[in-house]
Amino acid sequence: MPEPLEVSYQELKHLVSERALQGDTVLLNMGPQHPSTHGVLRLLLELDGEVIINCVPDIGFLHTGIEKNMESKRWEMAEVMTDRTDYLNTTGNNLAYCLALERLIELDVPPRAQAVRVILVELERISNHLVWLGTHALDLAAMSMFLYCFRERESILDIKEMCSGQRMMTTYFRPGGLWRDIPSEFEIAVRRFIRMFPSRIKQYDALLEKNPLFMDRTQNIGKLSKEDAINLSVTGPVLRGSGVAYDLRKAQPYSGYEQYDFDIPTGTHGDVYDRYLVRMEEMRQSLRIIQQALDKLPYGPFRSNNRKYVPPPRAELGTSMEAVIHHFKLWTEGFIIPKGAVYQPVESPKGELGYYVESSGGNKPYRIHMRTPSFVHLQALPFMCKGHLVADLVGIIGSVDIVLGDCDR
Amino acid sequence: MAEEHLKLTLKALKDRFGLQESLLMKYPPALEAEPEKIVEICQVLRDEYEFDFLCELTAVDYWPEAEPRFNVIYGFYSHANNVRMMLRVSLNGDHPTLHTLEGVYRGANWHERELWDMFGINFEGHSDLRRILMSQDWEGHPLRKDYPLGYEEPQFSFNYDEIDQRKHHARYEEA
Numbered sequence: 141m142p143e144p145l146e147v148s149y150q151e152l153k154h155l156v157s158e159r160a161l162q163g164d165t166v167l168l169n170m171g172p173q174h175p176s177t178h179g180v181l182r183l184l185l186e187l188d189g190e191v192i193i194n195c196v197p198d199i200g201f202l203h204t205g206i207e208k209n210m211e212s213k214r215w216e217m218a219e220v221m222t223d224r225t226d227y228l229n230t231t232g233n234n235l236a237y238c239l240a241l242e243r244l245i246e247l248d249v250p251p252r253a254q255a256v257r258v259i260l261v262e263l264e265r266i267s268n269h270l271v272w273l274g275t276h277a278l279d280l281a282a283m284s285m286f287l288y289c290f291r292e293r294e295s296i297l298d299i300k301e302m303c304s305g306q307r308m309m310t311t312y313f314r315p316g317g318l319w320r321d322i323p324s325e326f327e328i329a330v331r332r333f334i335r336m337f338p339s340r341i342k343q344y345d346a347l348l349e350k351n352p353l354f355m356d357r358t359q360n361i362g363k364l365s366k367e368d369a370i371n372l373s374v375t376g377p378v379l380r381g382s383g384v385a386y387d388l389r390k391a392q393p394y395s396g397y398e399q400y401d402f403d404i405p406t407g408t409h410g411d412v413y414d415r416y417l418v419r420m421e422e423m424r425q426s427l428r429i430i431q432q433a434l435d436k437l438p439y440g441p442f443r444s445n446n447r448k449y450v451p452p453p454r455a456e457l458g459t460s461m462e463a464v465i466h467h468f469k470l471w472t473e474g475f476i477i478p479k480g481a482v483y484q485p486v487e488s489p490k491g492e493l494g495y496y497v498e499s500s501g502g503n504k505p506y507r508i509h510m511r512t513p514s515f516v517h518l519q520a521l522p523f524m525c526k527g528h529l530v531a532d533l534v535g536i537i538g539s540v541d542i543v544l545g546d547c548d549r
Numbered sequence: 550m551a552e553e554h555l556k557l558t559l560k561a562l563k564d565r566f567g568l569q570e571s572l573l574m575k576y577p578p579a580l581e582a583e584p585e586k587i588v589e590i591c592q593v594l595r596d597e598y599e600f601d602f603l604c605e606l607t608a609v610d611y612w613p614e615a616e617p618r619f620n621v622i623y624g625f626y627s628h629a630n631n632v633r634m635m636l637r638v639s640l641n642g643d644h645p646t647l648h649t650l651e652g653v654y655r656g657a658n659w660h661e662r663e664l665w666d667m668f669g670i671n672f673e674g675h676s677d678l679r680r681i682l683m684s685q686d687w688e689g690h691p692l693r694k695d696y697p698l699g700y701e702e703p704q705f706s707f708n709y710d711e712i713d714q715r716k717h718h719a720r721y722e723e724a
Binding site (some may be wrong): 151154155199200203205207208209211212243244370371372373374384386391392479480481482483484485492494496498506507509511515516518519520548549 | 573574575576577601602603604605607609610622624628631633635654655656658659663676677679680681682683684691692696698
């Protein structure tokens with residue numbers, strides 16, 4: 141029987157500097173209930189006056205064992221859990237999971253489904269960046285931004301609800317396509333949104349971009365050099381803010397991203413302000429992608445015709461015995477994926493979201509690991525905030541854009 | 550261009566370290582490596598073949614079907630050549646130990662802590678090998694296949710004492 145582990149002073153001593161042991165510096169606990177840590181993140185800060193010497197993130201407060209849970213669920217049931225990791229990017233998580241399965245079983249996805257996936261994921265990217273912008277500005281004491289951002293986010297949630305019946309946890313993408321076709325009002329609603337939104341981005345920029353208070357608190361704060369960022373496995377807007385034009389949508393396109401024309405914004409200084417600029421530009425680029433995808437949205441089936449993995453249409457059940465058998469098999473034992481493993485990365489709004497999926501030849505996943513951007517980026521947080529004031533730390537956390545559900549899984 | 554670089558790298562690694570191609574991985578291509586050589590291989594990958602980015606580090610537990618029990622999976626990406634590859638390392642069940650990759654990729658730190666936490670894989674030379682997601686006094690390593698998924702353990706007459714001793718906090722008198 142293993143003895144309960146006792147954490148001793150000796151074991152934790154290496155986390156702080158020598159000066160802390162002399163009583164020269166102050167140890168301060170920030171979180172896990174601090175509003176500006178964006179969830180339940182706990183930071184142990186070592187301070188010299190107001191300057192941060194050391195920052196030790198402590199995570200795991202939101203750990204719900206999703207990876208372990210998925211191993212006991214069938215493939216299609218496990219997908220429901222992917223929404224619950226990053227709750228600001230739910231369709232993006234579905235997409236990564238579906239793409240991984242589709243790669244494993246070489247399942248085709250019709251062009252219409254691919255285009256709808258792109259539209260929804262890009263809308264989700266805008267919605268994620270809106271939450272980021274609202275909370276980031278709120279942390280830096282720009283109160284009204286929060287209200288504007290959540291107003292616009294609401295119309296995106298409405299579009300998601302229109303498609304899937306859910307505002308947030310949609311599970312709308314299924315292996316082989318979509319759960320159901322988009323409704324006829326979808327196109328009108330999305331077009332209304334992309335007509336309205338550019339002027340709103342202008343409003344946000346007018347409020348923040350040249351605002352001296354905002355610039356003072358973000359420029360030259362939380363710098364991360366190109367080399368450090370790559371060595372720390374940082375991706376997404378944080379990496380692009382440091383000047384590396386790495387975007388999986390361009391580098392290794394999936395779901396038909398190669399058909400769309402868009403730019404990858406990059407920063408030069410790698411500070412909080414550059415990450416702000418990168419994300420604002422990304423919203424404009426997302427609008428461009430949505431516009432193109434809508435303009436050439438193809439007609440046709442919305443999910444694959446491979447009945448071993450994709451359920452038959454409801455109408456066929458009355459006339460075809462085969463359809464009944466497939467339906468019965470899919471609803472009683474699910475589908476079986478042959479032995480194999482795959483690592484599928486996608487560009488989530490926060491960075492590279494990778495799903496490592498392994499099957500042992502059964503109807504349940506053998507192992508699923510999510511390489512989540514928040515987890516990796518939090519690791520880089522101590523490198524960004526050394527030498528800055530405690531007040532700046534709040535801005536730096538905001539600029540990294542973490543979701544603790546994504547981090548702790 | 551990119552594909553050629555990948556082929557070249559895979560071939561060079563196979564020749565130099567005697568690695569085998571992994572048949573399990575569908576994407577990206579993976580090689581099976583020896584646990585002792587992992588740091589050396591990664592050093593070569595980063596410095597000579599421009600795989601400067603550690604994109605994935607995880608493990609799989611094959612208990613009780615297969616021996617060696619664990620597979621640790623490293624994923625690499627090359628920013629210069631836009632290609633991906635993976636390494637798989639098999640590890641024995643009793644005292645699974647690897648050398649840390651922190652010296653090559655600093656981003657490996659938390660991933661290795663997660664593996665220690667979830668699988669009990671020990672990383673030699675790691676700067677801060679503590680549990681990361683579970684609490685510090687947690688017993689067991691949850692993602693191992695012999696770790697039960699949830700539920701109370703049923704306490705029968707034959708295992709009453711054992712569970713009673715382990716979960717004395719749940720004892721009736723103390724409540």
